[in-house]
Amino acid sequence: MQLFRRAFAGEQEAWVYVIDIFQPLIYSWLRRVRGTRSDFIDDDDLTTVAHDALLKLRDSANRLPESTVGETLNRLLAHLKKYAGKDVPTLFRRRNRSRKISYIEDDTPQGAHILDAKTRITLAQHLREVLSEDELFVIEHLFFKGYKPQDIIHDFPERFxxxxxxxxxxxxxxxxxxxxxxxxxxVCP
Known part of the structure; x- marks a missing residue:
């Protein structure tokens, strides 16, 4: 618990030890949550989720200092497990939506696309002219990359x-x- 307190206080060396000690535990939780979805979520994704979970735990501890009171890790590890477990299904849904979209595009016979390449280029150029930077960013992420609004907030908290x-x-x-x-x-000629 003392190591976590030092890490939460901003001591970099303590963070290195926290990651070395607890990352294998977090990975085991994440692999259980991931289950058979390894074709969607690889180990690099799990590393990202593990680091995000530790950062969320730090933010939570800074907001609620009473969570670091005492000498047992039970409460802290329960929060860490919760934070880590919530991100895997979100990542899976996002990847699944992207995969479905690419599957539909790959499965479409040649020439059967709704818009030909020239029209798509014209459309993309016109979108850049008509929409503001934030509008273009949101439209691209929601409709072309398969994000949900809460995913955008999670991945780009400084932007919105x-x-x-x-x-x-x-x-x-x-x-x-x-x-x-x-x-x-x-779109509708």
């Missing part, structure tokens, strides 16, 4: 205030695109 901000940006962008005559001509 909260999830409502993402919903508002999406709504404004979609309204603008529905009313844009160039988009209507490109």
């Amino acid at each position: 205030v909260n999830i409502d901000h993402i919903y508002q940006i999406r709504q404004n962008a979609l309204r603008r695109l529905r009313n844009d005559p160039v988009i209507r001509d490109l």
Whole structure:
């Protein structure tokens, strides 16, 4: 517990020891949660999730100092396990959506795509002209990369205030695109 307290206080050497000691335990939890999904989530993903879980634990301990009171690790490890376990299903869903999208595109016969390459390029260029940087970012991540709004907040917390901000940006962008005559001509000729 003393090692965790020192790590949470910002001591870098303590963090190295925490990672060395507890990362194998976190990996075992994550592998159990991952189960047979190893084709979607590899060990590099698990490393990222493990580090994110430790950072969430640190943030939680800084917000609630009473969580580091006492000398047993039970409460702290329970929180760490919870944080680590929540990210694997989210990562799996995101990868599964991306895989489904790529499967549909790969399975489509040649020439049967809704938009030909020239139209897609024109559409992408027009989106860059019409949408703001944040709107383009949100539209690309939601509709082309398979993210959910909460995934965007989780992966880019410094970029957006909260999830409502993402919903508002999406709504404004979609309204603008529905009313844009160039988009209507490109998508619905």
